[in-house]
Each structure stands twice: as C-alpha cells, then as structure tokens.
Amino acid sequence: MGNVIIGQSGGPTAVINSSLAGAIKAAKERGVPKIYGMHHGIEGFMKQDFIDIDDYLFDLNDLSLLKRTPSAFLGSCRYKLPEIEGHEPYYEQMFRIMDEWDIEYFLYNGGNDSMDTIMKMSRYARENGKKQKFMGIPKTIDNDLAVTDHTPGYGSAAKFIATTMKEIICDNESFGANDPKICIVEIMGRNAGWLTAASALAHDSEGSGPDLIYLPEIDFDEEKFLTNVRDLLKTKTSIVIAVSEGVHFADGKMVCEVGNENAFVDAFGHKQLSGCCKVLQKMIAKEFNIGSRAVEFSILQRSATHLASRTDVDEAYNAGYTACEAAISGETGKMITLHVQQREPYIVSYEATDIDKIANVEKKMPLEWITKDGTYVTEDFIRYVKPLVIGSLTPYYAGGLPKHMSLKHKRR
Amino acid sequence: MGNVIIGQSGGPTAVINSSLAGAIKAAKERGVPKIYGMHHGIEGFMKQDFIDIDDYLFDLNDLSLLKRTPSAFLGSCRYKLPEIEGHEPYYEQMFRIMDEWDIEYFLYNGGNDSMDTIMKMSRYARENGKKQKFMGIPKTIDNDLAVTDHTPGYGSAAKFIATTMKEIICDNESFGANDPKICIVEIMGRNAGWLTAASALAHDSEGSGPDLIYLPEIDFDEEKFLTNVRDLLKTKTSIVIAVSEGVHFADGKMVCEVGNENAFVDAFGHKQLSGCCKVLQKMIAKEFNIGSRAVEFSILQRSATHLASRTDVDEAYNAGYTACEAAISGETGKMITLHVQQREPYIVSYEATDIDKIANVEKKMPLEWITKDGTYVTEDFIRYVKPLVIGSLTPYYAGGLPKHMSLKHKRR
Numbered sequence: 001m002g003n004v005i006i007g008q009s010g011g012p013t014a015v016i017n018s019s020l021a022g023a024i025k026a027a028k029e030r031g032v033p034k035i036y037g038m039h040h041g042i043e044g045f046m047k048q049d050f051i052d053i054d055d056y057l058f059d060l061n062d063l064s065l066l067k068r069t070p071s072a073f074l075g076s077c078r079y080k081l082p083e084i085e086g087h088e089p090y091y092e093q094m095f096r097i098m099d100e101w102d103i104e105y106f107l108y109n110g111g112n113d114s115m116d117t118i119m120k121m122s123r124y125a126r127e128n129g130k131k132q133k134f135m136g137i138p139k140t141i142d143n144d145l146a147v148t149d150h151t152p153g154y155g156s157a158a159k160f161i162a163t164t165m166k167e168i169i170c171d172n173e174s175f176g177a178n179d180p181k182i183c184i185v186e187i188m189g190r191n192a193g194w195l196t197a198a199s200a201l202a203h204d205s206e207g208s209g210p211d212l213i214y215l216p217e218i219d220f221d222e223e224k225f226l227t228n229v230r231d232l233l234k235t236k237t238s239i240v241i242a243v244s245e246g247v248h249f250a251d252g253k254m255v256c257e258v259g260n261e262n263a264f265v266d267a268f269g270h271k272q273l274s275g276c277c278k279v280l281q282k283m284i285a286k287e288f289n290i291g292s293r294a295v296e297f298s299i300l301q302r303s304a305t306h307l308a309s310r311t312d313v314d315e316a317y318n319a320g321y322t323a324c325e326a327a328i329s330g331e332t333g334k335m336i337t338l339h340v341q342q343r344e345p346y347i348v349s350y351e352a353t354d355i356d357k358i359a360n361v362e363k364k365m366p367l368e369w370i371t372k373d374g375t376y377v378t379e380d381f382i383r384y385v386k387p388l389v390i391g392s393l394t395p396y397y398a399g400g401l402p403k404h405m406s407l408k409h410k411r412r
Numbered sequence: 413m414g415n416v417i418i419g420q421s422g423g424p425t426a427v428i429n430s431s432l433a434g435a436i437k438a439a440k441e442r443g444v445p446k447i448y449g450m451h452h453g454i455e456g457f458m459k460q461d462f463i464d465i466d467d468y469l470f471d472l473n474d475l476s477l478l479k480r481t482p483s484a485f486l487g488s489c490r491y492k493l494p495e496i497e498g499h500e501p502y503y504e505q506m507f508r509i510m511d512e513w514d515i516e517y518f519l520y521n522g523g524n525d526s527m528d529t530i531m532k533m534s535r536y537a538r539e540n541g542k543k544q545k546f547m548g549i550p551k552t553i554d555n556d557l558a559v560t561d562h563t564p565g566y567g568s569a570a571k572f573i574a575t576t577m578k579e580i581i582c583d584n585e586s587f588g589a590n591d592p593k594i595c596i597v598e599i600m601g602r603n604a605g606w607l608t609a610a611s612a613l614a615h616d617s618e619g620s621g622p623d624l625i626y627l628p629e630i631d632f633d634e635e636k637f638l639t640n641v642r643d644l645l646k647t648k649t650s651i652v653i654a655v656s657e658g659v660h661f662a663d664g665k666m667v668c669e670v671g672n673e674n675a676f677v678d679a680f681g682h683k684q685l686s687g688c689c690k691v692l693q694k695m696i697a698k699e700f701n702i703g704s705r706a707v708e709f710s711i712l713q714r715s716a717t718h719l720a721s722r723t724d725v726d727e728a729y730n731a732g733y734t735a736c737e738a739a740i741s742g743e744t745g746k747m748i749t750l751h752v753q754q755r756e757p758y759i760v761s762y763e764a765t766d767i768d769k770i771a772n773v774e775k776k777m778p779l780e781w782i783t784k785d786g787t788y789v790t791e792d793f794i795r796y797v798k799p800l801v802i803g804s805l806t807p808y809y810a811g812g813l814p815k816h817m818s819l820k821h822k823r824r
Binding site for chain 2: 012039044069070071075076077078159163164166167168170172173175176178179201202208293295296299300302305306307309311389391392394397399400401402404406
C-alpha cells in the first residue's frame with residue numbers, strides 16, 4: 001500500500017482542519033504507511049515541501065485539538081494548475097514526485113478551483129496509465145459547489161453570521177427613539193448570497209432579525225433601497241441590514257465601487273472589492289437624519305472556529321474520512337458530496353461524485369428562495385439552512401483563550 | 413422600605429446585564445417591594461418610562477438567561493444631566509418622580525458620564541435633604557474608569573479581541589511565502605489603549621501574536637510605522653497589526669482623518685472617527701508589494717456575549733449586587749470599585765468609592781506598560797490583563813444559536 005498526501009487550498013474555513021483530521025483517521029485505520037501534508041497546497045507539492053503528519057499527531061487527543069484549530073493547519077494557496085495540453089512536462093514532474101515519495105492517494109480539500117486540480121490530475125493519470133488515485137474534499141464558506149447539498153465550512157460561517165447578527169441587533173436596539181440607528185452589515189459572497197442569506201436565522205423566536213437582506217443574485221437599486229429603509233423608519237427605531245459584498249447594480253457595476261475611496265488597489269493592481277456597506281451608509285446619510293454604522297464581518301466569518309457548528313465539524317470530518325477511504329478503495333476523479341435525506345430530523349449521507357460535474361461550476365442561491373421584492377429569503381431557505389448550524393464544539397481553553405495547533409511546534 | 417430603580421447607560425458591553433442580574437438578586441434578597449428598570453436610562457426616567465422587572469423575571473433561571481443576553485436589556489442612552497445650578501426645577505422633577513413611585517434606591521450602570529449622573533443626583537439629595545440613595549455600577553469596555561483596578565465589560569471585550577486575534581493570525585499565516593499578507597486590525601479606544609493592548613494576549617505558547625500594537629497614548633509616526641513593517645518583512649510572510657481607532661499624529665490630527673473618505677459625516681454633522689485601519693492599509697500599499705487586509709472589530713467587540721469572560725460576568729454581577737446592597741444599607745454618592753488583592757491566584761474585593769474621585773475622570777494606559785519603541789505592551793500589562801479573561805459562560809442554545817431575553821416578550 002502506498003502513502004497518502006493531503007493538501008488544503010483556497011480561503012480557509014473554521015472546519016477545514018476537521019476534514020484533515022477525518023482523512024488522517026481513515027488513513028491510520030487502513031494502515032497507510034505514511035501520511036504527508038502539502039505545505040501550502042499544490043505550491044508546496046511542486047517544491048516537495050511535505051509535512052510528515054506523525055511529527056505533529058500522535059493520538060486522538062491531537063486530532064481533537066486539530067479540529068479546534070482555525071484556518072488551514074498545513075497552509076493554503078491559491079493556485080490553478082495549467083491545462084494538460086502543452087504542459088505535459090509539468091504533469092510528468094508531478095507524477096515523478098509522487099512515485100519518488102511512494103504516494104498513491106492524493107486528497108485535495110478546497111472549492112471550485114481546487115476541484116479543477118483533482119479533475120486535471122485524475123484525467124492525466126487515467127490517460128497515461130498512472131496508478132495514483134485523486135479525491136476531492138469539499139470546502140468553502142461560500143457554499144457554491146454543485147451537486148453537494150451544501151459544503152463543509154458553510155454551516156460554521158452561517159452560525160457565526162447568525163449569532164453575531166443577533167448580538168449586533170441587541171446592540172443596535174439598545175438605543176431608543178431618541179437615538180435611532182441603522183446598522184449595515186457586509187457579509188462575504190462575491191457571486192452567491194448563501195452566507196448573507198444565513199443572517200435570516202437571527203430572526204427567531206425573539207422576533208428580531210435583519211430587516212433587509214440584499215444578495216448578489218438580485219440587482220441592487222438605490223431608489224428601491226432608500227424606499228425600503230424609509231418604510232421601515234415609519235415604525236422602527238433600529239434597522240439592521242445584511243448585504244453581500246458582491247451586490248451590483250443592473251448594469252453590472254459593483255456597489256462597492258461607487259466612489260473612488262472603496263476601490264482599494266494594492267501594489268499588484270488588484271482591486272479589493274469590499275466596502276459596499278460604507279457605500280450604503282453614505283446613501284442613507286444623504287437621505288435620512290439618522291445615525292448609522294457600517295460593519296464588515298471580513299475574515300472573522302471564516303476563521304471563528306470558537307463558534308463552529310458541531311454539525312459542520314462532523315460533516316467536514318466525515319467528508320475527509322470518506323474521501324480517504326474511497327481513494328484507498330480505488331476511487332478516483334471524484335469529490336465527496338453531501339446528500340440530505342431528511343431535514344427534520346436531519347439525516348445526511350455521503351457519496352463520491354464525478355469531479356467533472358463539480359469543478360469550475362458555481363452554485364448560486366435559487367431565485368425561488370429569495371422573496372419577490374428581493375429584500376429577504378423565504379421559509380424554504382430557512383428550512384434548508386437551519387440544521388447546518390446545530391451543535392457546538394467547545395474549544396480547549398488555556399489561560400481563557402482557545403488553544404490551537406501550529407506547524408511551528410513539532411511533537412517529536 | 414422603598415423601591416429600587418436601575419438604569420443602563422452609554423455603550424453596551426457583553427456583561428452589563430450581569431450587573432443588572434446582580435442588582436435584582438440583591439434587591440430580591442433584601443425584600444425590596446418593587447424593582448423598576450429605566451427604559452433607556454435617564455431619558456426613560458424623565459418620561460417615567462419604567463419597566464417592572466417582575467414582568468420579565470420570575471426565577472433564577474431567568475437571571476441566568478439575562479446574564480447571557482448581550483447589550484443593555486433595559487435599553488441604553490447617551491445623556492448627560494445639566495448642571496444643578498440654574499436647573500433646579502429639572503432636579504426637583506426627578507425627585508418628584510422618585511417620590512411618586514416610592515423609589516428610594518437609584519442605581520446607575522455606566523461609564524464616566526453615567527457616574528456624573530450619580531454625582532449630581534446624590535449631591536442634590538444631600539444639599540436638599542432628600543432621602544434617596546444613589547449608587548454607581550461601573551461598566552465600560554474601555555476600562556478607563558479611575559480608582560477601580562478594571563471595569564466590568566473590559567475582560568469580555570479583551571477575551572473577544574484576543575480570541576479573534578488568534579483566529580485572524582491563523583488565517584493570515586495560512587498563506588505562505590508566495591502570498592505574504594499584512595492584516596491591520598482596528599480596535600475600539602478613542603483615548604485609552606486598554607482594548608487594543610489586550611490583543612497581546614494572543615501572543616501565547618504557540619508563539620504568534622500581533623506583531624505591532626499602536627495605542628493612542630503614543631503619537632503615531634508614519635515613517636516609523638513603515639520602518640517597523642519593513643523590518644518585519646525581512647523575516648516574516650504574515651504580519652498582523654493591532655491599532656486603536658483613536659491613534660493620532662504628534663500634531664493631534666487623527667490618523668483616521670487622513671483622506672476625505674474616512675471622515676464620514678452623518679446628517680447631524682457628527683464625524684465618525686473610524687477607519688484608521690484603512691489609512692494604514694493605504695500607507696502600506698504605497699510602500700510595499702504585498703497583499704493587505706483591513707479589519708474593524710466594530711461593535712462586535714462589545715456585544716459578543718457568546719464569548720464573555722466568566723471572571724468578567726461574575727465581577728459584573730457582584731458589582732451590581734454590591735451596589736444594590738450598599739444603597740439599601742444607606743450608602744450614597746459612590747461607585748463600586750474593584751480591587752485586586754492578588755493576581756495569581758486571582759483575588760478581587762469590592763469597595764464603595766466616593767463618586768467625586770471617579771466621575772468625568774479618564775484613566776489611560778500607564779506609559780510604563782508600553783514598550784519604549786511604542787509598538788508593544790510589557791509583561792507587566794500581560795500580568796494585569798491575564799486573569800480578566802479566564803473562564804467562559806456557555807450560552808443557552810436554541811436551534812444552534814444563543815438564546816437571549818428581550819423586552820418584547822413579557823413573562824406575564
């Protein structure tokens with residue numbers, strides 16, 4: 001039996017390390033001789049910058065701490081493989097490296113782009129008679145992968161968003177009619193509104209929730225927006241608005257690009273598309289005599305492992321475990337997909353789905369889950385998302401703060 | 413025995429409702445006939461907008477849920493009483509209201525400005541032979557009240573800041589040498605750096621922490637800042653910087669005012685002084701070829717009750733309890749202060765201190781707790797803050813989200 005290698009790729013999530021823990025567990029159980037981690041995904045792979053998992057993980061307790069560690073323990077990267085055609089030497093080199101390290105099972109944990117890696121490598125192996133098996137493990141807070149009901153990482157981000165939204169609403173409501181307040185909360189999601197939609201979970205038995213929800217699936221209209229706010233101000237002294245970072249006008253222009261100041265351009269010329277909450281704040285300030293605040297959840301929503309959903313942690317773990325099992329059993333060119341048999345009580349199953357159906361496909365919110373006026377989500381969406389945030393995983397505390405694992409500290 | 417009234421004032425904290433719970437418990441134990449809450453502090457008081465606590469709280473379980481509820485359950489306000497001289501009718505009216513409702517004990521939970529209320533009302537009572545007693549309960553995440561070792565609210569905000577900082581650092585470090593990153597985190601604190609300083613707690617056994625900490629106690633210097641970053645970039649691919657919202661240049665100009673876009677002016681002409689992290693981000697972008705991100709903790713740091721420090725919750729509760737007890741025992745014109753007898757193991761005691769020593773005084777970070785180069789805090793500060801974040805108070809969950817109490821739902 002050959003060795004296993006696993007890599008983490010793309011933007012981190014609160015539970016990407018749970019998938020790593022699951023894969024390690026499966027490999028150990030199957031008696032895999034060596035488990036390697038790629039240091040910074042495929043970039044580390046090409047440099048043969050490998051981590052021997054046994055240097056860090058001895059026992060189940062270590063796996064439990066790994067699950068409680070935010071972000072990508074092995075390090076992540078953003079890197080898309082070149083096309084096979086015309087880059088055969090590149091691929092030959094990849095397989096040479098695997099042969100050299102006796103690697104038979106290649107697991108990659110990521111989103112759309114990472115599944116492109118699995119697709120290309122498994123195709124190359126198939127077409128060139130290579131023995132290696134390639135399995136994808138889904139991961140993204142954006143919840144935009146095809147086929148799978150949802151993606152590991154989304155549930156925990158949704159739990160963070162809904163919890164924090166509840167807390168923000170309490171804060172915003174504490175000032176009364178003498179000091180009315182509008183709070184605009186910007187949530188991640190460039191093209192898909194899944195994360196922002198989850199803020200509706202805050203609208204629970206206590207009767208509060210975000211008042212308006214704007215998603216990138218619906219064109220943003222300034223006049224309609226101001227009308228929505230004006231209507232709410234007739235009866236409310238606290239208004240809380242959730243908005244996706246990726247909202248855009250009908251002509252395609254991003255809301256965050258209004259006014260030069262928000263089009264932050266870094267030294268590489270990359271435009272950072274955040275700040276639409278501040279644009280909405282300015283629209284409000286021009287129109288209404290009311291205090292306002294713009295809040296960006298930013299990277300907190302993908303790194304808040306202290307608030308991870310237990311359901312999400314378990315599913316991420318199971319996806320990693322199942323992917324490793326499947327690879328060892330001879331499956332290749334597939335990603336583990338989650339299939340919800342029943343939402344209440346919640347029953348989920350795992351399958352291995354052909355990677356061609358998943359790689360480079362982006363799944364947006366179904367339009368029927370957005371209300372007709374485009375300012376909220378429907379009960380069907382709530383039924384969909386509700387089970388994904390259930391349960392908690394208490395951090396291990398030291399000195400009052402959650403403990404984490406780190407590559408800086410080998411155990412041997 | 414007369415009735416008790418309690419008000420919450422100023423910016424909310426994660427534990428202001430724990431002080432309310434403590435005061436209610438003491439009043440119940442002493443057999444106070446009626447416990448009233450001011451709806452939105454002194455503003456509600458003047459309108460006789462009172463909440464009968466018995467409408468919401470029946471048993472200890474309700475008090476436990478109240479402790480787990482973020483922000484000001486009774487509603488808050490920002491209102492400074494007029495000077496007594498020249499406004500005697502205003503004060504006469506206040507005491508008429510108290511007499512009418514048979515209120516003998518007046519408790520006010522807030523910061524500097526709220527203690528000004530206790531000072532003026534107790535002075536008026538003393539000078540005019542009124543029977544009512546006035547006690548202050550300390551509350552502010554800013555930790556800037558005099559005499560008391562620290563303020564309830566600070567420990568939980570510090571725990572949120574340090575925990576989130578740890579998670580952000582994991583996220584920032586996950587991208588390797590091919591994709592180095594600088595993350596600038598803006599933390600509350602207009603004039604005092606206590607909150608931003610607490611980010612240093614993230615620098616723990618795992619060896620990571622914010623790399624640079626800039627506080628308002630030290631003049632900000634752009635050249636020095638860029639030099640600090642340049643030096644770090646020689647050896648690190650991940651740099652995380654903590655900065656107080658209130659940092660300013662030597663000439664007094666606020667850093668957040670650089671460039672028009674950050675001087676957000678609302679319809680009342682109020683300048684919102686946030687956004688210094690974006691100014692620092694631009695300074696970095698002009699100078700270095702490196703990706704960067706600006707994160708504002710904003711109101712999350714004062715409303716994250718799900719991450720409250722148990723030490724802080726208990727102290728807030730005890731401060732409320734002790735204030736109510738003291739008022740009933742005849743004390744007036746004082747605020748409860750915390751005195752740490754020993755930091756390790758931690759022993760704290762409570763005293764009632766003359767309000768004149770506290771009202772309108774602002775306590776900044778001692779300069780000897782800031783390193784000579786002005787970019788970090790000392791071990792003495794760490795020893796000071798460490799015990800304040802110890803312990804957790806697990807939320808009550810429903811549907812995977814923390815449950816809260818709300819004035820919207822009476823229990824009877």
